[in-house]
Amino acid sequence: MPNAPTFIQAESVSREYQLGETVIRAVDGVSLSVAKGEFLALLGSSGSGKSTLLSMMAGLDRPTSGAIRVRDRNLAELDADELARYRRETVGMVFQSFNLLPRMTLEENVELPLRLAEVDRQDRGSRVGEALERVGLGPRRRHRPSELSGGEQQRGALARALVNRPAILFADEPTGNLDSVNGEQILLLLREIQNALGMTVVMVTHERPLAEKFANRIALLSDGKLVSDGVQH
Amino acid sequence: MKTRDLSELAARNLREAVLRNSLTTLGVAVGVASLVAMLSLGVGLQTLASQRLTRSGLFDAVFVTSQRNFRGPRPPAPTDSAPKKESRILDEDVRQQFSKLPNVTEVYPQIRFVTDVRFAGKSETTSVLGLPDSSRTSGAFEGMKGAFFSSPTAEEAILQIDFAKVLSDQPQSLIGKELTLRYAERAALPKDADDEALLDAAMGSAAPGGISIVPREKTLRIVGVTESDPSAGIGGFGGARLYLPLKTAEQLHVAQPDDLQAFVSGNPAKPAYMALTVRVHSPKDVLQVEAAIKQMGFATFSLLDATKSLRLVFTVFDLFLGLFGSLALTVASLGIINTLVMAILERRREIGILKALGATDRDVRSLFFAEAGAMGLFGGFFGVALGWLIGSALTWGTTIYLHRQNLPGVKISYIPWWLALGAIAFAIIVSLVAGLYPAARAARLNPVDALRYE
Numbered sequence: 002m003p004n005a006p007t008f009i010q011a012e013s014v015s016r017e018y019q020l021g022e023t024v025i026r027a028v029d030g031v032s033l034s035v036a037k038g039e040f041l042a043l044l045g046s047s048g049s050g051k052s053t054l055l056s057m058m059a060g061l062d063r064p065t066s067g068a069i070r071v072r073d074r075n076l077a078e079l080d081a082d083e084l085a086r087y088r089r090e091t092v093g094m095v096f097q098s099f100n101l102l103p104r105m106t107l108e109e110n111v112e113l114p115l116r117l118a119e120v121d122r123q124d125r126g127s128r129v130g131e132a133l134e135r136v137g138l139g140p141r142r143r144h145r146p147s148e149l150s151g152g153e154q155q156r157g158a159l160a161r162a163l164v165n166r167p168a169i170l171f172a173d174e175p176t177g178n179l180d181s182v183n184g185e186q187i188l189l190l191l192r193e194i195q196n197a198l199g200m201t202v203v204m205v206t207h208e209r210p211l212a213e214k215f216a217n218r219i220a221l222l223s224d225g226k227l228v229s230d231g232v233q234h
Numbered sequence: 235m236k237t238r239d240l241s242e243l244a245a246r247n248l249r250e251a252v253l254r255n256s257l258t259t260l261g262v263a264v265g266v267a268s269l270v271a272m273l274s275l276g277v278g279l280q281t282l283a284s285q286r287l288t289r290s291g292l293f294d295a296v297f298v299t300s301q302r303n304f305r306g307p308r309p310p311a312p313t314d315s316a317p318k319k320e321s322r323i324l325d326e327d328v329r330q331q332f333s334k335l336p337n338v339t340e341v342y343p344q345i346r347f348v349t350d351v352r353f354a355g356k357s358e359t360t361s362v363l364g365l366p367d368s369s370r371t372s373g374a375f376e377g378m379k380g381a382f383f384s385s386p387t388a389e390e391a392i393l394q395i396d397f398a399k400v401l402s403d404q405p406q407s408l409i410g411k412e413l414t415l416r417y418a419e420r421a422a423l424p425k426d427a428d429d430e431a432l433l434d435a436a437m438g439s440a441a442p443g444g445i446s447i448v449p450r451e452k453t454l455r456i457v458g459v460t461e462s463d464p465s466a467g468i469g470g471f472g473g474a475r476l477y478l479p480l481k482t483a484e485q486l487h488v489a490q491p492d493d494l495q496a497f498v499s500g501n502p503a504k505p506a507y508m509a510l511t512v513r514v515h516s517p518k519d520v521l522q523v524e525a526a527i528k529q530m531g532f533a534t535f536s537l538l539d540a541t542k543s544l545r546l547v548f549t550v551f552d553l554f555l556g557l558f559g560s561l562a563l564t565v566a567s568l569g570i571i572n573t574l575v576m577a578i579l580e581r582r583r584e585i586g587i588l589k590a591l592g593a594t595d596r597d598v599r600s601l602f603f604a605e606a607g608a609m610g611l612f613g614g615f616f617g618v619a620l621g622w623l624i625g626s627a628l629t630w631g632t633t634i635y636l637h638r639q640n641l642p643g644v645k646i647s648y649i650p651w652w653l654a655l656g657a658i659a660f661a662i663i664v665s666l667v668a669g670l671y672p673a674a675r676a677a678r679l680n681p682v683d684a685l686r687y688e
Contacts, residue, residue: 061681082594089592100587104250116239117592
């Protein structure tokens with residue numbers, strides 16, 4: 002998407018962790034931009050720093066140095082409440098391990114972001130229903146996560162990520178706990194939704210074939226550094 | 235997050251870990267129950283003591299004597315404190331004046347005399363007391379066999395159990411039977427009688443008129459036998475063995491020591507009283523009425539100071555009971571801290587998810603706070619109920635024990651509304667304070683670390 006405006010801008014972002022007397026640099030001076038409506042895959046092996054970079058872009062973590070700008074706002078300068086608001090209103094997240102709350106039914110899980118965003122109760126039912134229908138789980142709304150298959154749980158997590166109509170969807174290894182068929186189905190669904198809603202998607206994966214199949218662009222990380230950044234055709 | 239959503243989430247979390255949360259809530263309930271039971275015991279005993287003392291007629295009454303002939307139990311006032319007032323006689327006019335004072339419910343003389351009682355051919359000497367009609371509701375004759383007097387002027391008698399046993403081996407069989415009082419009646423002599431004038435001349439007295447003592451008999455129907463001896467003391471109902479209505483006693487005109495005073499005062503037809511009991515609405519009215527009567531030139535005595543000391547003793551007693559009860563609640567609050575800290579470990583991932591979905595630190599803190607508060611609220615309610623059960627069990631056990639000792643049962647535990655509400659509020663506050671640390675710790679969790687937690 003060469004003509005689309007930049008939506009997310011990482012500028013020399015580093016993230017260090019102190020482990021005893023050793024300083025571990027998980028992300029090392031990464032500069033990266035993501036255009037609006039783009040599907041970016043952050044590819045890399047385990048420990049390459051891709052999930053750490055995603056966490057910082059999603060506002061779950063802060064860089065040790067550098068800046069991450071989303072719509073020209075530096076996330077590093079936001080206080081805890083502003084960062085929570087950013088996660089609530091701008092961001093949707095999907096995780097490898099689904100992270101649905103086991104005590105809640107599927108529809109209650111999907112309703113959770115609406116509760117946090119203080120959306121009116123009258124609007125919630127229709128929005129939850131719409132999100133679940135979009136991922137094909139309308140009939141399973143009253144089931145608990147333990148009563149759903151892995152693919153269904155991830156689709157449920159996707160519905161929860163979409164229900165607040167976020168501008169950016171961050172997906173951290175969304176196929177990591179799924180078989181190849183279910184994994185492909187999830188990414189297909191993700192791609193469909195992205196096209197329909199015009200969202201920006203940033204996905205972390207270590208599976209190159211899936212990244213090549215579904216992403217517009219692949220950024221390769223190794224040892225915390227960005228080693229390549231190429232547009233897919 | 236809105237309060238309603240927060241409450242729903244907290245309620246769901248509490249429901250899901252129902253066993254652990256129930257046990258924690260039970261811990262709070264036991265703590266509150268011990269606090270409530272202890273304090274209810276203190277309040278109950280205080281209420282019981284106050285009721286008994288009030289029923290005795292000692293604490294809502296002012297005892298009035300004439301300064302002329304009876305100084306009363308109090309030391310005399312300093313001579314220079316007030317100008318000396320003219321000493322007055324306690325007669326019927328004064329009695330009427332007292333009864334018109336504010337907050338005065340009743341004014342009556344104490345008519346108590348020793349006389350002969352005849353029953354079934356036997357003659358016994360005993361002390362007799364006239365009872366005001368107010369003693370019907372005072373509770374002083376609670377547990378009495380038979381009934382109270384049918385009217386204030388009834389020719390009826392109530393016997394004290396010991397005296398009834400003297401009259402019959404089966405005291406209760408006396409109810410409905412009649413006995414005869416033999417007493418000395420005081421009668422005024424006419425002033426204009428010739429022999430009266432002669433008598434006056436002979437005695438060299440300036441006093442007109444005089445009194446005569448005439449033996450009389452009165453038949454009374456026995457209506458009740460009281461097992462307890464009502465409290466004695468000045469103005470109390472105790473000490474007598476046969477009771478009759480005060481008005482009936484007055485109509486007998488039994489010769490009393492104060493008749494001599496009336497004779498000396500020059501108006502034997504108009505009786506003067508040795509002492510009057512002025513009963514007031516409540517003990518707090520005693521001081522004001524006492525002051526008004528003193529102002530009228532009479533000597534007074536009340537036992538109000540004794541109730542003040544009693545209140546002080548019970549306040550200290552309640553304080554100690556409350557401290558012991560609070561210890562149990564402190565242990566319970568440690569249980570809440572433990573439960574919530576464990577919940578943080580168990581729900582670490584959940585906290586991470588909530589934060590990833592946009593929950594603020596305040597949302598997470600409030601959620602844990604709400605759960606602690608709810609445990610406090612339910613613990614408080616159950617605790618008050620449990621405390622009430624414990625108190626009732628203590629009352630029940632005590633009553634059984636007292637009945638075995640042939641004594642009337644008493645309510646030793648009492649939970650006033652302020653204790654119930656205060657205990658619930660205290661439980662909530664203690665729970666919230668206990669939830670402070672876990673809630674702050676949960677709110678501080680880093681979402682990335684929390685999401686990584688397995």
